[in-house]
Amino acid sequence: METQEQSIASRPDYVPEKFWDADKGEARLQTFSESYTHLEQKLHSKMDDLRAEVKAESLANRPENSSDYTLPELENVEFQDDDPLLSFWREQAHGMGMDNDGFQEGIKSYVEAMQAMAPNVDQELAKLGEDGQTRINAINAWADAKLSEDTKNALNSLATTAEGIVAIEEMMALSQVSSNSVDGGQSAPVAESLEELQALMNDPKYWGAAGVRDQGLIDRVTKGFERLQNG
Structure with a gap:
């Protein structure tokens, strides 16, 4: 086989x-x-x-708790510990394992962005003319005399631009018109334009900067705004 x-x-x-x-x-x-x-x-x-x-x-350099992050020292910036946005950022940074430097850089970037969007104080003041600061001082005096603290705080955002200052001046004048309509008033010379009225309102005697208010000047401004309102 x-x-x-x-x-x-x-x-x-x-x-x-x-x-x-x-x-x-x-x-x-x-x-x-x-x-x-x-x-x-x-x-x-x-x-x-x-x-x-x-x-x-x-996570080696992350603080043990989100509340352990320290805030950066920034010029002209004050932080409130109970600010909801700040609390949110603390939690986010801690969750991402950020160290304190990273946490502070995030805040600095946010502040810089907000400041870039804010009106330029010098430019807005220049728009108000040579008596711009006087007009602002007059508004502050009026607000201190007439408004509550909460209302003044609410008005602050409007007072950051030249247009906002003009709007507040018109509200001031209208409130004076309303007051004189109730209290009665004497006949007075009438101002010709809004600009002239605003100039008269900047006069220290209008607000009683020296302790005495010029009623004749007040009446003139009041009548001027009444004329402008009625056309």
Whole structure:
């Protein structure tokens, strides 16, 4: 009886020797699977360790509590500890793992952006003319004499522009008109224009800067605004 010698396959180049059974001429699939599983577990473990290390480094300089952040010292800027926006930023910065420098830089950037959007004080004052500061002083004197603290605070945002100053001056004049309508008044010379009325209102005697108010001047301004209102 004739027998044939069975040929055995040789190892392909892409199969490592440790995964090849030369006697059987085939790959050791179980060994390969076990080795792959072990390698995968090892890689996952290293990745977890790396993530933990990166997280620890990122939080290394973060304050223990969000309330531990300190505020930057900025010129002409005062912070209120109970400001909701400030509390929000504290929590956000702490959640992102920011150190104190990063927290302060965020505040500085916000303040700079708000200041860039705010009216330029010198430019707005120039729009009011040479007597601009006098007009503002007159408004402050009127507000101190006539308005509550809450109302004055609400009016502050309007008084940041030249247009706002003019609007307040008109409200001042109208309030004077209303007051004289109730109290009665004597006939007085009538001013010709809004600009002239505003100039008269800047006179210290109108507001009683020296302790005495000029009733004749007050009546003149009042009648002038009545004439402008009635056309």
